[in-house]
Amino acid sequence: MDWFTEEHENFGVKIRVKKKLFDFKGLQHIQIYETIGFGKMLILDGAIQLTEKDEAFYHEMLVHVPMLNHKNPKKVLVIGGGDGGAIREILKHNPDEVVMVEIDKDVINACRKFIRIDNGALDDPRVSIINEDGIKFIKEADEKFDVLIVDGTDPNPVSKSLVEKSFYKACSKITNIFNTQSQSPFIQQNFFKEIFDNIIGFNEKSVYLSFVPTYPLGLWSFSIATNDQLTFDLNTIEQRFNERNIETKHYTPKLHIASFALPRWVEEIVRGGK
């Protein structure tokens, strides 16, 4: 049996695979494997995007933290997220409308056919899928959203416009609450810091962390911002979570609050320094 290896400059992660289900080079190099221990696995340009075993850790933390910061999120925008995992979680909040802007339609088609972690969310009538560049969509948008979630890949030629100040500034004009995955502060400190620092235009921003075991060395960050105020009150979060009847594998309201307690070295990166 073979190994898939995600190789970085000074380290790598290997996952044992039993079958390659899909391999296609378009806008990005898409590979889908059946693994031995982690279910199906999606790779974009050599980087693990998800495995069935731990994708919920990522998608639940990406989605429920911003969605529960809003008292009644009805209109939600997702940039990226072609695998449908983020939309699956968003629909648990019973929104009226979800717009997904995914630049690479081949990712959507491949996930629809071979992975289906979306549990049908990609075909839900409340979901519109727009095949366009996220930054273009946002700069031209003439509607507003309650929550905007960026579920992008590592900064690369396709996604790098999603980590620029002008992008975040444009987001701040069309959404109340904003959240983006923001890489690993442990092994991609510069990317992480650049994303966090570039988020401008909002009233308040903060960082939280999650375990995502199959992302590089397992520690992942999210950067959340709002034009209002972030809620760190457990009772408020618990009440909204219970009212919406949300079921999760990984997320809990207590974990939500706890995930903002940063290790000292992450606090120091966020606060400034280098």
Place this chain on the structure above:
Amino acid sequence: MDWFTEEHENFGVKIRVKKKLFDFKGLQHIQIYETIGFGKMLILDGAIQLTEKDEAFYHEMLVHVPMLNHKNPKKVLVIGGGDGGAIREILKHNPDEVVMVEIDKDVINACRKFIRIDNGALDDPRVSIINEDGIKFIKEADEKFDVLIVDGTDPNPVSKSLVEKSFYKACSKITNIFNTQSQSPFIQQNFFKEIFDNIIGFNEKSVYLSFVPTYPLGLWSFSIATNDQLTFDLNTIEQRFNERNIETKHYTPKLHIASFALPRWVEEIVRGGK
């Protein structure tokens, strides 16, 4: 340049190394490398025990959580921990006496010569090092300790007696507060569950998690127990932390409290089921 690979059944972690500093097969196979991105690295029987870049994440969470649960820990016992990282952290609490029982003296000697993460703690006059089997020491001990910390390796022929009920029961007779690393609930669910369930004899026990990026897939657990009551009050922990003037890289009192907020799937493993 070469790679060191820690290979498990269905996954592996690779670290790029530039030089092997030490290689010796005794009670355990000890290897020490100079890496490119993670400082020096200690391997026992093929498993990464520490890298200089993230060992503080592990040792600080292993030590400060139990030590700050005690209002004045003066006498501390460590089982294992031959690298000296745990003792380094314990000494920050200004104890009168630390006893370290490490079965493999070659680990101590190798770390003393090639790694020195102990910052001199292994030679501190308050520290006694006993080269003996931990379970034998504990079953024969006629003295009591304020805090007992088990800094063992993965369950293997050398360390497996450290995860049996009779060991934990004996520990409960000689210490007020007990803490042990308890493996990864993500990829070693059975080991984790066995350790947690086997901890008997105490009044109360609980689990907390930490990021340890160079341990398998980055998510690690600790199981803490006491004959008294565990403290989950942030003010109490902060006050003790400040009074003792402790400096850390990773640990903060807020992170201490937050680390007991478990993902739902970990809660479910702990509570029972499978």
